[in-house]
Amino acid sequence: MQLPSAFLSTKLGMKRTMGLGLVIMGLGNVVVSRAGNFPQLLVAYAIVGIGASMFFSSGGGMLAFLNSRASTVLGVYNALFSVGGILAFAYGEVELRLGWRFPVAVLGLVTLALGLVTLTSSLPNPMGKWSTIRDARVLLLGLATSGVWGAYFAVGNLFPTFAFHFDDVSLEYASSLSSLLLVSAALGGAIAFVGDRVRGLLALIVPSVLSLASLALLYLNLAVGLFLVGMFNELAITVMYARAATVVGYTNASISLAEVNSLNMLCGIYLSAVAPLFGFEMWIAMALLGLIPLSLLALYSLVSRNTAGRNFR
Incomplete structure (x- = not known):
């Protein structure tokens, strides 16, 4: 919807x-x-x-x-x-x-x-243009970050079962531990101001890569891995939202935000179904699968030199 x-x-x-x-x-x-x-x-x-x-x-x-x-x-x-x-x-x-x-x-x-x-408030009531839906830059942002979004969603769903089977902890403890994702995500959103200080796609690519790389820490320390995945993921998704809103003009922001969010869900939710097929190596597989669409954004950044902020402010 x-x-x-x-x-x-x-x-x-x-x-x-x-x-x-x-x-x-x-x-x-x-x-x-x-x-x-x-x-x-x-x-x-x-x-x-x-x-x-x-x-x-x-x-x-x-x-x-x-x-x-x-x-x-x-x-x-x-x-x-x-x-x-x-x-x-x-x-x-x-x-x-x-x-x-x-x-x-x-x-x-x-x-x-x-x-x-x-x-009934006196707030302005901006109306965007539906043609914004065809903006290729918004499409690229949504597709490229689908693996980042999908990995976070998959961790929330799969972590308790993984911890129960491979780390010998109770499902109750693992489920409680997964609430760290909420705490760290709140922190990630709170520090998203860096996206206003670092121009271009670099502010999006770096936390996206760090979010996927943090999945490997789930093999070393469950709590640290969860915390870093949640924090970097929220930072990355927030910066992506900001770039999607900025690139089309704020009057059209509701359209671009809906588009990238829909693309994240439609193209990223598959990780929850595919990752368990890899068993114990699911986090590594998830990170690699998430990097594939993200590489499109990195390639675009290199080819067009947009890390300087020419098209993605």
Whole structure:
């Protein structure tokens, strides 16, 4: 739903799409809290997902539009998603005490209220051009970083099982340890301001390579490996978002963000299925597979000398 939501933002504007997305998410959570069976729950979460897709790229686009330091503001944006994941642990304790329906309903009502505030605010309502979707530079950014995104997604899914089978730790401990990804990702977003200080593609290529290289550390120290993978990955993805928003002009940022995010998911999610085929060597295989699309970006940088920032600021 990322791309349809981006198209909608060209008709309604980023502010209205973002606000409407929050309203739909809020209503969806209220419906979740009232679901009486699994089909109803599935439909309710689908509503939440539609709202989230409308909010994500438009919200990021609005931040880039309002502040030219795109890496800095998008770093904070991404970091707060990780902070939300950390707070979910405390939220789980609330659900244990009060049951799950009441907290979900409260969360939905708060989100609904925030959506209404956004819709009625005096914020500008930029409308991008759908033709931005054909920008080859955005396509390159999304494809080249798909392995970086896919590796992070795969680590989140596969790490507990890997640690259980090959490091002789309990699934409970391994699952708890994987929460380090959230902490380190928050840090990676917080230091993304470097993307505003280092021009061109170098600020994207370096943390991308470091993120993939850190996978090898999972063989030496689980905690250190997880922390570095999460931090460098979030830094790389944030800088990529910033470059995608900058290269097309901030008015079109919601479209470019939706495109690169969709490409990351469509072209990177396969790593979660392929990596386990390599058994113990899965992290090495994942790093090598992730470097293949990233090499396209490095090659483009060398050929066009864009590390100086001529086309990718």
